[in-house]
Amino acid sequence: MQESSVLSTLAVPIHPEGWRFIPLFAAGSLLLFWLWTPLGWLGVLLTLWCAYFFRNPSRVTPTREGLVISPADGVVQMIVPAPPPLELAMGDAPMTRVSIFMNVFNVHVNRAPIGGRVVKRVYSPGKFFNAALDKASVFNERMAVHLGLADGRDIAFVQIAGLVARRIRCDLVEGQEIRTGERFGLIRFGSRLDVYLPDGVAPLVVVGQTAIAGETVLADLVGTEPERQGETR
Known part of the structure; x- marks a missing residue:
């Protein structure tokens, strides 16, 4: 159940605004790996958080008037x-x-x-x-x-x-x-x-x-x- 929940989160669409930042975070991670491996893994976590921040899920909106x-x-x-x-x-x-x-x-x-x-x-x-x-x-x-x-x-x-x-x-x-x-x-x-x-x-x-x-x-x-x-x- 937990694995399914994680996969569902990763499958959520990303808002277009996010693609301005996610590559920058990823590039920063590569630089951090070059400097010191533990810092690189921290960069990976920040990149994943950036993608998570810009998630753009569908919602079921009540449509009754008023x-x-x-x-x-x-x-x-x-x-x-x-x-x-x-x-x-x-x-x-x-x-x-x-x-x-x-x-x-x-x-x-x-x-x-x-x-x-x-x-x-x-x-x-x-x-x-x-x-x-x-x-x-x-x-x-x-x-x-x-x-x-x-x-x-x-x-x-x-x-x-x-x-x-x-x-x-x-x-x-x-x-x-x-x-x-x-x-x-x-x-x-x-x-x-x-x-x-x-x-x-x-x-x-x-x-x-x-x-x-x-x-x-x-x-x-x-x-x-x-x-x-x-x-x-």
């Missing part, structure tokens, strides 16, 4: 009221912000939280504070996206760079129609995704819960279930 799906793998770090990013010009009224923190071992391919039309996308240069900090939403380098939904409501999601993650990739363009769970970019290496829910929509995840990109339901735009509570067991 479901907001996690855009990232990671831990739900905070759920707080906060105004959407100023650069999106969506007003200053607080929206429920669900923040998902990705560590260096999570899948880093990001997915659209819901289907809609890209109204606006804005890149903002900034600092590289620890993405676990609340101030990272305001001060860190980020890519913010305003998505218009078919029912007239709006949602926002933001890729936020962190202490280690220094590069954001977003393949969306303004005016583009996207589907729920569709891949749209990634952040390397580590960081955070914020999702701003429409007014009156209760989150269906709790702080500390592990979310899976393209699969975990964050909220239901047409549901009436109240905000969920959770506890460690």
Whole structure:
């Protein structure tokens, strides 16, 4: 069973962005072998980790209308009221912000939280504070996206760079129609995704819960279930 699990992991496709780095890590390993064999084996481990970091697995996305799906793998770090990013010009009224923190071992391919039309996308240069900090939403380098939904409501999601993650990739363009769970970019290496829910929509995840990109339901735009509570067991 363990061998099968390892083989399944190795068979996962690699995101195209990864092929910019994996050969560099491999070349570095060869150099380390030339310098000192134990260092070479360390390089091999780092090369394998690099390939693992850029894995790009398929996901089974719930397709029922109104479901907001996690855009990232990671831990739900905070759920707080906060105004959407100023650069999106969506007003200053607080929206429920669900923040998902990705560590260096999570899948880093990001997915659209819901289907809609890209109204606006804005890149903002900034600092590289620890993405676990609340101030990272305001001060860190980020890519913010305003998505218009078919029912007239709006949602926002933001890729936020962190202490280690220094590069954001977003393949969306303004005016583009996207589907729920569709891949749209990634952040390397580590960081955070914020999702701003429409007014009156209760989150269906709790702080500390592990979310899976393209699969975990964050909220239901047409549901009436109240905000969920959770506890460690």
